[in-house]
Amino acid sequence: MAMTPRKTRNREMLFDSVIALVFILVACVDLCDGATVVDVYRLIQYDMSGVPFGSRLASLNHHAASLHFSPHADLSRTVLLIPLRELNMSFVQEYIAASKPLGGLILLLPQMFSVENKGGVGSNHDDGSKELLKNVLDEVEQILIHTNLPYPVYFAFEDENIDTVLLDIKKNDATGQPATATTGGYKFVVSATEPKKVGSPPITNIQGWLAGLKTDGDSHQLPTIAIVASYDTFGAAPALSVGSDSNGSGIVALLEVARLFSLLYSNPKTRGQYNLLFGLTSGGPYNYNGTRKWLQSFDQRLRESIDYAICLDSIGSWENELWIHVSKPPENAFIKQIMEDFSSVAEELGFQVNLKHKKINISNPRVAWEHEQFSRLRVTAATLSELSTPPELLERTGGLVDGRQFVNEAAIVRSVKLIAESLAKHIYGHQGKNVQIFADNSNLAVNPSYVRSWLDVLSRTPRVAPFLSKDDPFVTALKKELEDHTDEVNLQREVLDGMFTFYDSTTAKLNIYQVASVTFDLLLLLVLGSYLIVLFSFLVITTRGLDDLISLFRRPPSRKVKTA
Amino acid sequence: MTVFHFFNCAILTFGPHAVYYSATPLSEYDTLGTSVKAAVVYLATALVKLICLATFLKVSESDSFDPYQEFLKALIGFIDVAGLYFALTQLTHRNISQNHKFQAVGLGWAFADSVLHRLAPLWVGARGLEFTWDYILQGLEANANLVLSISLAALGSLMWLRKNKPKTLIPIIYLCAVIVATMPSTTSYLRRGLGWHLPKVVGFELFTSLVMAFISWQLFAACQRPSLMLAAIH
Numbered sequence: 139m140a141m142t143p144r145k146t147r148n149r150e151m152l153f154d155s156v157i158a159l160v161f162i163l164v165a166c167v168d169l170c171d172g173a174t175v176v177d178v179y180r181l182i183q184y185d186m187s188g189v190p191f192g193s194r195l196a197s198l199n200h201h202a203a204s205l206h207f208s209p210h211a212d213l214s215r216t217v218l219l220i221p222l223r224e225l226n227m228s229f230v231q232e233y234i235a236a237s238k239p240l241g242g243l244i245l246l247l248p249q250m251f252s253v254e255n256k257g258g259v260g261s262n263h264d265d266g267s268k269e270l271l272k273n274v275l276d277e278v279e280q281i282l283i284h285t286n287l288p289y290p291v292y293f294a295f296e297d298e299n300i301d302t303v304l305l306d307i308k309k310n311d312a313t314g315q316p317a318t319a320t321t322g323g324y325k326f327v328v329s330a331t332e333p334k335k336v337g338s339p340p341i342t343n344i345q346g347w348l349a350g351l352k353t354d355g356d357s358h359q360l361p362t363i364a365i366v367a368s369y370d371t372f373g374a375a376p377a378l379s380v381g382s383d384s385n386g387s388g389i390v391a392l393l394e395v396a397r398l399f400s401l402l403y404s405n406p407k408t409r410g411q412y413n414l415l416f417g418l419t420s421g422g423p424y425n426y427n428g429t430r431k432w433l434q435s436f437d438q439r440l441r442e443s444i445d446y447a448i449c450l451d452s453i454g455s456w457e458n459e460l461w462i463h464v465s466k467p468p469e470n471a472f473i474k475q476i477m478e479d480f481s482s483v484a485e486e487l488g489f490q491v492n493l494k495h496k497k498i499n500i501s502n503p504r505v506a507w508e509h510e511q512f513s514r515l516r517v518t519a520a521t522l523s524e525l526s527t528p529p530e531l532l533e534r535t536g537g538l539v540d541g542r543q544f545v546n547e548a549a550i551v552r553s554v555k556l557i558a559e560s561l562a563k564h565i566y567g568h569q570g571k572n573v574q575i576f577a578d579n580s581n582l583a584v585n586p587s588y589v590r591s592w593l594d595v596l597s598r599t600p601r602v603a604p605f606l607s608k609d610d611p612f613v614t615a616l617k618k619e620l621e622d623h624t625d626e627v628n629l630q631r632e633v634l635d636g637m638f639t640f641y642d643s644t645t646a647k648l649n650i651y652q653v654a655s656v657t658f659d660l661l662l663l664l665v666l667g668s669y670l671i672v673l674f675s676f677l678v679i680t681t682r683g684l685d686d687l688i689s690l691f692r693r694p695p696s697r698k699v700k701t702a
Numbered sequence: 703m704t705v706f707h708f709f710n711c712a713i714l715t716f717g718p719h720a721v722y723y724s725a726t727p728l729s730e731y732d733t734l735g736t737s738v739k740a741a742v743v744y745l746a747t748a749l750v751k752l753i754c755l756a757t758f759l760k761v762s763e764s765d766s767f768d769p770y771q772e773f774l775k776a777l778i779g780f781i782d783v784a785g786l787y788f789a790l791t792q793l794t795h796r797n798i799s800q801n802h803k804f805q806a807v808g809l810g811w812a813f814a815d816s817v818l819h820r821l822a823p824l825w826v827g828a829r830g831l832e833f834t835w836d837y838i839l840q841g842l843e844a845n846a847n848l849v850l851s852i853s854l855a856a857l858g859s860l861m862w863l864r865k866n867k868p869k870t871l872i873p874i875i876y877l878c879a880v881i882v883a884t885m886p887s888t889t890s891y892l893r894r895g896l897g898w899h900l901p902k903v904v905g906f907e908l909f910t911s912l913v914m915a916f917i918s919w920q921l922f923a924a925c926q927r928p929s930l931m932l933a934a935i936h
Binding site: 173325327651652653654656659662663666669670673674675676677678681682 | 706707709710713714717718721722724725726727830831832833838
């Protein structure tokens with residue numbers, strides 16, 4: 139039964155084309171999804187004056203291990219999955235601060251730090267451990283921001299799926315074998331594109347103008363009081379930096395003060411003879427860059443007409459005292475006036491306001507408080523804050539620990555009362571008299587539900603400036619809200635100064651696969667091979683007889699002779 | 703590594719068919735044509751079954767065992783038997799002995815069944831990174847199916863192709879044929895009604911397939927003896 143040469147050639151071609159098709163099919167189709175998919179948020183990646191900081195990589199494809207890895211294991215191709223509760227500072231110092239090579243790092247945060255978690259009053263015995271976790275997270279966040287990590291670092295929240303995976307990984311690690319390609323285990327895959335620089339990070343300053351009562355002449359001759367708050371944040375995970383206290387509390391207070399004064403100013407009989415300028419500035423964490431650009435855009439006359447400016451910074455979690463920080467010496471007439479107004483109102487309301495003076499060093503680029511930008515341009519200004527000492531650069535800028543449950547809306551309400559009454563004292567000239575304009579149960583009372591709803595919205599919106607686009611809906615919402623309360627609103631669109639460069643890719647999805655080791659596959663191949671051989675022999679023996687089986691191995695040449 | 707797993711499961715699912723063909727005298731008599739024709743008949747049967755299922759069954763939301771629906775499915779399953787009858791009796795085969803005919807038809811039938819039902823899930827699922835035992839169990843199921851198909855073909859050939867059967871054995875033959883034909887309904891009852899997990903179901907399938915194969919082999923041998931005896935007498 140010899141085939142003609144042409145038939146053989148055809149058959150060969152067919153065979154080849156089939157093989158080619160198979161290879162193409164193998165190459166085209168991509169892998170299916172893993173058993174578990176988790177939302178993860180990347181550590182920020184930025185350069186400050188050319189020096190790289192943060193996590194420099196985004197995509198991840200390694201085996202996973204927990205903190206119980208064996209001490210001399212090589213972790214450069216392993217992802218460590220660490221819950222915050224088990225993190226201790228010695229590990230952080232040894233591995234993270236010292237930049238030891240790791241395949242990747244995933245920090246599991248408890249649900250209480252989640253953006254969706256509104257918090258609320260927890261039980262007493264929880265508070266101690268909550269405080270402890272908060273402090274640990276704060277420390278870790280500061281270390282992570284200021285270190286150059288050449289591997290992907292992600293944050294995730296604890297939930298059932300990833301908790302079971304973690305338990306499994308711990309069990310595997312306890313047996314002493316690290317997870318590699320030959321021993322099976324879990325594989326973590328994040329498929330993300332290479333992080334790209336954010337081209338020109340936008341900063342948008344929003345200003346609202348509430349005109350005072352002109353008697354004769356135009357309103358620019360009236361003196362102006364400015365109330366300013368910066369609205370953007372910076373944190374270890376830009377997708378989670380909601381900054382409820384720094385500076386969500388300031389924004390909410392500013393909006394509420396604007397609302398109250400717009401009510402007063404709507405009636406010409408109660409309109410004061412001061413203009414009110416409300417400013418929501420961006421670029422706060424970066425030495426108040428946006429504030430400087432905003433002030434530089436001012437008309438000379440406007441700048442000279444500003445009596446003083448009050449900047450609001452973190453007024454959401456104080457108990458009994460607030461601080462007013464100034465850079466002009468306390469003997470200055472305006473500063474004296476401000477202090478008198480504020481402290482008399484505070485006394486009536488039952489708490490204390492202290493003055494703190496910090497000189498500016500013009501040659502030092504570091505701007506610790508927002509009012510310093512005003513002072514550098516010769517405008518009297520002060521910052522109202524619950525903090526007694528200024529934070530360092532990129533510290534307390536609304537990071538991971540600054541969540542909704544750590545802010546007290548009653549404190550914000552009291553701050554609003556303080557600011558509104560003090561301003562009213564100055565505007566309407568009630569110094570020395572004990573008058574309450576914004577009394578409770580009047581139609582000018584501070585509205586706690588307004589405060590609460592805006593605080594809730596802010597606590598769900600991450601606001602890192604480079605990732606807020608020009609037409610971001612949040613910025614538009616702030617603009618619309620100010621438009622409701624003021625006569626005229628302007629947006630100033632600028633670009634962040636060159637000292638900081640940011641990279642994108644802030645969220646991703648983590649796929650968790652449970653993989654079998656290569657030895658398992660080889661073993662399976664062996665078993666299947668022997669099964670098929672046994673089956674073959676069995677069938678040959680039962681249908682053709684044992685002799686035939688032996689003849690298959692003994693005399694192959696003679697079989698060929700037979701067929702020919 | 704994952705293509706490795708796919709390769710492993712593929713040889714578990716389709717290997718036995720190839721081994722069966724080459725190990726038994728089927729390859730010597732070149733009965734490939736018969737097997738291919740049987741596979742085509744299986745395809746046609748599957749299409750008819752699909753249309754009937756789509757027309758007569760209603761989609762149930764829960765995964766529970768509905769006796770009425772299962773009864774309908776079993777009835778439609780008898781279309782399988784009709785297809786096998788067609789393949790055994792109506793297709794023109796070359797002069798191959800009855801012994802080899804049913805083996806070739808059963809082999810072609812089982813191979814088509816495996817390819818249709820198991821190749822696509824294997825291709826899509828086994829190549830991912832995630833490891834599950836499902837595809838290995840599916841391969842074992844394919845093996846059980848091969849044995850069952852050959853037994854059913856054997857019983858079918860006994861019923862329709864052999865003219866002189868011992869009277870006592872006829873009811874047993876029909877009974878065995880009914881049992882084998884209703885295997886799909888039985889397994890789905892076990893899976894849904896009793897809630898057995900996949901490994902248990904596959905184990906049950908393997909066990910029953912071996913048992914039925916043994917019984918059919920004995921029946922076939924028993925039916926062959928009278929003709930031998932008759933031949934010996936004459």
